[in-house]
Amino acid sequence: MNKNIKSIILLSGGLDSLVSLGAEIEKHNVSLALTFDYGQKSVTDEIEASRKIADYYGIKHKIIKLGWLKEITKTALVGEAQIPTGKDLANAHESMSNVWVPNRNGLFLNIAASFADADDYDYIVIGANREEGETFTDNTETFIERVNSEFEYSTVKKVKVLAPLIKFDKTEIVSFAIKNKVPLELTMSCYQGGGKHCGKCESCVRLKNALKANSAEKYLKILF
Ligand SMILES: [Zn+2]
Numbered sequence: 001m002n003k004n005i006k007s008i009i010l011l012s013g014g015l016d017s018l019v020s021l022g023a024e025i026e027k028h029n030v031s032l033a034l035t036f037d038y039g040q041k042s043v044t045d046e047i048e049a050s051r052k053i054a055d056y057y058g059i060k061h062k063i064i065k066l067g068w069l070k071e072i073t074k075t076a077l078v079g080e081a082q083i084p085t086g087k088d089l090a091n092a093h094e095s096m097s098n099v100w101v102p103n104r105n106g107l108f109l110n111i112a113a114s115f116a117d118a119d120d121y122d123y124i125v126i127g128a129n130r131e132e133g134e135t136f137t138d139n140t141e142t143f144i145e146r147v148n149s150e151f152e153y154s155t156v157k158k159v160k161v162l163a164p165l166i167k168f169d170k171t172e173i174v175s176f177a178i179k180n181k182v183p184l185e186l187t188m189s190c191y192q193g194g195g196k197h198c199g200k201c202e203s204c205v206r207l208k209n210a211l212k213a214n215s216a217e218k219y220l221k222i223l224f
Contacts (some may be wrong), residue, residue: 001026001027001028002026002027002028002029003028003029003223004020004028004029004068005027005028005122005123006028006029006031006032006119006120006121006122006123007024007028007029007031007032007121007122007123007125007162007193008030008033008034008110008112008115008116008121008123008124009021009030009032009033009034009059009070009124009125010022010033010034010036010052010108010112010124010125010126010127011033011050011061011205012035012046012049012127013045013046013047013048013050013052013053013129013186013187013188014034014036014046014049014179014187014203015048015127015173015174015177015184015187015189015207015210016127016128016129016132016165016169016173017050017126017127018053018123018125018127018177018182018183018186019165019173019174019176019177020127020162020163020164020165020186020194021033021053021057021125021137021182022177022180022181022182022183023149023164023165023180023182024123024125024162024164025057025059026180028059028123029121030059030125031059031060031167032059032060032062032115032119032121033048033050033053033059033060033061033062034055034062034063034064034108034111034115035047035062035063035064035146036062036063036064036066036111037064037065037066038066038067038069038070038073038078038101039067039070039073040071040075040077040078040191040193041077041078041083041191041192041193042083042188042190042191042192042193043193044088044195045188045190045193045195046068046188046192047063047193048182048188049090049116049186049187049188050125052186052188053167053183053186055102055182056186058181058217064111064120066107069102069104069107069109070100072102073101073102074196075097075099075100075101076098076099076191077099077101077191078101081083081098083100083191083192083201083202084099084185084202085173085200085201085202085205086200086201086202086203086205086206087106087193087200087202087205089202089205089206089209094104095202096135096136098185099191099202100136103138104138105128105136105139105143105208106125106138108126109124109126109147109161110154112124112158112202113151113155113159114125114153116159117153117155117156117157117159119160120157121157122157122160123159123160123161123162124159124160124161124162125162125163125164126144126162126163127148127163128140128143128144128163128166128171129163129165129168129170129173130166130167130168130169131168131170131177132152140166140189141163141166144161144163144166147161148160148161152159168185169210170206170207170209170210171209171213171214172209173210174207174210174211174213174214174216175214175221178214180217184216184219184223185219185223187207187223188202189203189204189206189207190204191203191204197224199224204224207223208220208224211223
């Protein structure tokens with residue numbers, strides 16, 4: 001572990017950000033976790049899960065409030081519309097527009113880049129992954145590369161984005177987590193925000209399928 005390399009993690013408490021943190025904290029000094037409150041239905045659960053995860057790894061946790069993002073987001077994650085179920089993941093592309101938050105990852109990375117530039121952080125870690133990248137363009141390798149190019153100009157520090165899971169699907173993410181003893185019991189991946197995993201929304205279904213594919217009965221029992 002290289003203590004001199006400082007990183008920020010974008011932490012929602014979901015599977016991807018938890019496992020990204022677990023992957024990078026072995027390599028360098030991940031010392032600040034940022035969780036964003038943009039009025040999402042699951043915000044209380046996300047903050048609670050993120051706090052537990054940050055405590056587990058002994059890192060500083062900061063919550064960033066983005067009230068204006070809530071005001072302009074009209075889709076199901078924030079507004080009154082129904083969150084799509086994960087019944088038919090094949091149609092995830094169609095339901096994408098229902099869970100889209102305007103420029104979310106672009107915004108979050110830029111906010112984190114300000115923290116990095118101000119306090120001499122080298123990296124920002126994000127849970128972007130191949131499976132989400134098939135639906136969301138802001139989860140792709142190209143997106144990460146382009147943001148890195150931007151930061152070469154927009155930060156003095158020339159901060160870089162790390163996406164350790166970018167080539168993984170959810171099954172591979174869970175498999176990696178189990179092998180590397182990442183505390184999966186701490187995750188909260190549900191879009192609904194009912195204090196527990198609903199088991200029905202797209203995010204829950206993806207997690208459930210990945211746990212099943214890994215025969216991770218222990219975590220299926222704890223989380224669902
Ligand atoms: Zn759910």
